[in-house]
Amino acid sequence: MYPTIGQYGLYTDFYELTMAQGYFFYGKKEQTANFDYFFRTNPFKGGFTVFAGLEDFLDFLSGFSFENSDIEYLEQQGLKTEFLNYLKDFRFSGNIFSVSEGEIIFPNEPVLRIEGNLIECQLIESLLLNILNFESLIATKAFRIKLVSDKKIFSDFGMRRAQGLGAIHASRASFIGGASSTSNVLAAKLFDIPVSGTQAHSWVQSFDTELEAFRAYAKIHPENTILLVDTFDTLKSGIPNAIKVAREMEKAGNRLSGIRLDSGDLAFLSIRARKMLDEAGFNYVKIIASNQLNELVVKSLLSEQNAAIDAFGIGTELATGKPDAALDGVYKLAKIGDKPKMKISENIEKVTLPGKKQVYRFSDSEGNFYRDAVLLEEENIEDVKILYHPVYPEKFTSVQDCSFEPLLHKVVENGSSLLKKKSLVEIHNYLLERAKLLPNEHKRFISPHLYKVGISKKLMETRNNLATQLKTNK
């Protein structure tokens, strides 16, 4: 049996536990640590990422504990009794600083920082990465679709192709990114997302004729009938039958909501369908399209082919974030006690930023996003006028005349959430507000302009000094 959310202590990689046991026996459990969550590449070769999953992660975190059967299981895996006794009462009791859910974020800036004892910071790593990586991936995908949907709407139809229970997170993140509804009833209930559904071919096939099937559906759902018109022949049978039923519905004082195209050439068929519906006097009947859609197809249908589509149902690619399928987020140690920590690497790009940090966003005189900057937390932002390229110190830029705002806010204090519970609509609206401030050149799909994330001089020096020290004294 799958556990409820309160029983997810084992939802972690095993090495988190073996390392935690080590920290426990080496007296490191009282050491304060800081870890950063960040990613290295925007998904879908895009120019931005949408941060999502925060509330969901905090929900799981609040139930991250070990029940008796978990402790027994870990004992069988060779973990030691003294450490297991500690785990029995384990609860995350640290602090979390995070960008807001729905924020536009960029590679190589810490978008979430965890501060706590070394054991608790380590134990929650896998859970954090699992949820934030996935929901941010899907919210980004959904928002990309939203960007090209003009004023059309799209619904998440992805549950049947989603990655098992990942479907639940996918529906949540899709709505944050811009889906107007979901077909996934469980997700709709859990997260208060509008639920939507039409009919499948099996409905049509279960009657002797298509017309009979359409009539039957309209009779039982007069307030919301969307007829699937491609079971036999879209233009010769499906649409003519839908028009008959639309006429009958009008006589009964109702209105047919829409028709759905699920195969064939969606541009061609939608234009023909629109014409047939309009000529029959049903210009209020909407045309919904589905079948292997993604942001590129939607863009092409609407902007190149003038498809007469009012709404899209999007499944596989939305629910799985295909083709990327994952955001490459990582979780790295930045400080223990008062010692900044970093990972050096053969690749300078993979060197991490040490110390407790804050991220600031600088905006130009029109209020548009201009640069992000990573600073040491102790720095006074007022003193920072120059940002440095994180890798090449000879590249720098002035932010003298920019306004700025901190992006990391405390959302958990001593294990308790400070987060004002937001509806997903509020999170989505926040995304819209922020995305408006992101210049368009970062939003295009083909070779988007790189949004620059710099570091302060002090952070650069701290990193370089520490790197030198590590290389000479390993």
Place this chain on the structure above:
Amino acid sequence: MYPTIGQYGLYTDFYELTMAQGYFFYGKKEQTANFDYFFRTNPFKGGFTVFAGLEDFLDFLSGFSFENSDIEYLEQQGLKTEFLNYLKDFRFSGNIFSVSEGEIIFPNEPVLRIEGNLIECQLIESLLLNILNFESLIATKAFRIKLVSDKKIFSDFGMRRAQGLGAIHASRASFIGGASSTSNVLAAKLFDIPVSGTQAHSWVQSFDTELEAFRAYAKIHPENTILLVDTFDTLKSGIPNAIKVAREMEKAGNRLSGIRLDSGDLAFLSIRARKMLDEAGFNYVKIIASNQLNELVVKSLLSEQNAAIDAFGIGTELATGKPDAALDGVYKLAKIGDKPKMKISENIEKVTLPGKKQVYRFSDSEGNFYRDAVLLEEENIEDVKILYHPVYPEKFTSVQDCSFEPLLHKVVENGSSLLKKKSLVEIHNYLLERAKLLPNEHKRFISPHLYKVGISKKLMETRNNLATQLKTNK
């Protein structure tokens, strides 16, 4: 809060419920229906698919019911009281026929058939597709890795990049496909999978020096120490320090289990590492490699580059089935009462096969898989000597001299599972046994030979007659 497995009645697409309500009010709830589950394309441009997820699906199905809050929620969505009263006591009470979990399967053959009243068959569609599509995708990915791993082993390290709770299914399916262990502790506990883990960079960084970190880990986990050697400099620091610790462990009567390479050129570094370890007298120390691996990289490392790698840790691509990210499985109505049903389509390839069917596998005189065939259940397999191409009737082949076996077995009767609970090891062993019988030309990665699935003459005629009838009488 996420529900437990017994509360997944709402884990469905909304249209399943609106259609079910329609069936209910049109007196169709007593009609017996047959639905087929099949897919159209092997994932990863491969020549086969591994069927997985059956037991997991049946577990969810056994808990597929509606609790009070679900009923209230559905009432708010406009569903009618009489139908909701029916849902209160809903339990799947039909029959399921399925190929065995771990079976090698091919496109366009029904690999699972559901028989029950129309409502129950419809309601469980989304759940079935969600779990079987995903686990089959991942089991296939894992087995592809297994095929090129020679005698090396690989572990599932994917939880952090998996699609939320999809991680649990991913770990299960990975093990069926050939992973030797998982890092995901919850999945390991739920499905009795060996759990494995090494250490992260944060362990090494939490000590003042790498050597100190290695010594500390070895002291606390002397029975299973795998040292991560790339935190500072693999060849100049990591491996020399690992050798020091291996020497100290020997003195204390223990043995270092392995080292792990997680960056840089894995072929080059593993060969150098092997040489250094061997020269120091530690030929028993294994070399584990991780970092963005997939079946193509593993194949290249082992067969082209002679990498000295003993085991792989595979994350993102294994846990997400990247780049496909989904299997395109569908669920189609085949019969209602005594009427065969089918979906006709503009594309003949997308026409479905009507009626209650059985799938047979024919083998050649050496026992190797030769052809699969879809027959009407009522047909006597002994009478079927010729198989027809499903689309082009002029293409046919004789199976006169072949042995045969039915692939669909009853696994659920009147809602109760008949399935003898198998361990995942047994399922994996079944896969190995079956895969041995699949000729190699279907297993290669580049342009694999198409394994042919034919249909019987009677099924072809039934389909063609029904198609004609549907086109003239819609």
